[in-house]
Each structure stands twice: as C-alpha cells, then as structure tokens.
Amino acid sequence: IASHDGAGARTAMRAHLDRVTRTFSRG
DSSP states (O other): OOOOOOOHHHHHHHHHHHHHHHHHHOO
C-alpha cells in the first residue's frame, strides 16, 4: 500500500481481512 488514502486503505484492509478470514475459516 503506497498511498494512505482513506478509501484505498479501507479497501485494502477489507480485502486483507477477507483473505485472512478465508484462510482462518479453512482451518
């Protein structure tokens, strides 16, 4: 994440959380 834009950071964080949650749910 190069820029610290509110929308960009939120989108990136959301995508990251989604990825982590998916990996976690996988077990």
